[in-house]
Amino acid sequence: MAKRWRLLPHDMGRVEHLMRQSRLPAVVAQVLIRRGVFQSEDVQRFLESRLTMLRDPEDLPGVPAAADQIHQAILDRKSIVIYGDYDADGITGTAILFNGLKLLGADVSYFVPNRLEDGYGLNCDSLRKLATRGKQMVISVDCGIASPDEADLCKELGLELIVTDHHQFGERLPDATLVHPRLPGSHYPFAGLCGAGVAFKLAWSVCQRACGAKKVTERLRSYLMQSLAVAAIGTVADVVPMLDENRILVHHGLRSLLSNPSIGMRELLKMTKLDQKSALSSEDIAFMLAPRLNATGRLGQAQLGVELLTTDNPVRAAALAEYIDGLNGSRQTLERSVYLAADKQAKDEFDPEQDPALVLSGVDWHKGVIGVVAGRIAEKYGRPTIILSLDGAAGKPAVGSARSGGMVDLHAMLGECNEHLITYGGHAAAAGVSLDESSLDRFREAFCEAVSQNVPSDYQAEINIDAEASFSQWNLETVKQVEMLEPFGDSNPRPIFCASGVSLKEPARKMGGGDRHLTVNLVQHNSAMRAVAFGAGQWCEELNALNAPIDVAYRPVINEFRGYRKVEIQIVDWRPAGQRVSD
16 A cells, blocks of 8 residues: 655754754754654663663552562472563563573473463463472463453462553453552553563562662572563563663664574574674664564464573484474464465455455464564554454354554553453454454444444554755665664664655566565765665566656665665655655
């Protein structure tokens, strides 16, 4: 679907003031103003992200009580189990707590539900099994805040339950010890921590309990610094706002990931060739590391992801990294198969350019990849999208994943249609649903109606352009200036620029598994630039057939290969030259 290009307005007076105050280059000052950073003291806080800026873990709602409870359980030799979610955020948070409690001498194990069999969150059958095996304390990671019935069961089973989470509350809070940045009645200043970030704060506090002081021993400090790298992966993977404490966690976690990785992470870095880079970026996590950890959960083997992050056996770590890399390849094949089928259904049976939303379904579409596919379809057509996997067996519910594409609050939209659903949960950008297959058509109609009431009929997805910039403006130094704004992510995206009157120096080519991506050499006013477009292989034929100049929206990046560094661009969008950029 064609997107509207919108050039973001700039207050040049403010830009010049910030340049004078902070001695920043114009391009960095301009983008910082767009990020809401106006004063020199704010610039320092944003760019430096000092570790000392992390808030005391005791300030996080629920941490003091939970840390006391865990510390006492360690002293009493209670059998503790970390019950994590199966995505990269849950996997990393589980590993952080398991490693920390093990280091403190706890009788600790971990359990991660099977996505395909157990479903999301605390599971009554699993809790009963854990109680039968003699577990006495359950600490949830990245789940549990919307599980009051499961918390009641823990009471019946004699299980102490500590819930650590960051998701939306249900109608009733669990009767348990709760750790959550947005607990009712609390006033924690940053609500954007992910599950791994919450787990890190709790682990930090438990370490302080064990030492009887704010300052921990060198051994525990080393563990916490290594855990920053693990928390950074969870933070980037969960697409939480890259602001405030998340920037600090990721900024320092990226450094720790390269300088002091765990045994398992070292092997995964080798497998992805990231160990050859001089510095890592948040995009290295987003596109290389997080998908591999997520693949373990998507294919029902999340426990292997936790094991990779917790093993102290180099041989086992190498075998796990290789196996997980293979799982990711399988995940990519499954994802492409479901994507092609869903995209065909969208075009053959619906009108993706006009319908307010898309609800697509297929028998045995793999439940582990439907969320990724929903995101890709939502991005392609600029429409909220739900992908449902139908079981095909009588009486079994359809299970679906939804993505908003940034257009609506999904959780609110699903609430308006909940009479057609068995269950639903999630947040504004992503959600999960289950429903009887017989209700599918009624649900689709109700969901599309709810979206249409909240999105204008002439809605068109937009690309926000930070500035116009010709190819000749970019060299290693200017791109380094832009990268001062790292780590990039939600609420602090890598800046997008546009260039007009660009020509293809030679025909575009597809690349990557399944020809998913595109590479092309472009030229503008005698300045040549290699460009890639990830996930946009379908542009190839159209670009090559156009035989006319184009305009491109792009992100400048530094590509590092075998020690050689050069500037390239990542194409975000393109169109025939000469169209107006709105403001």
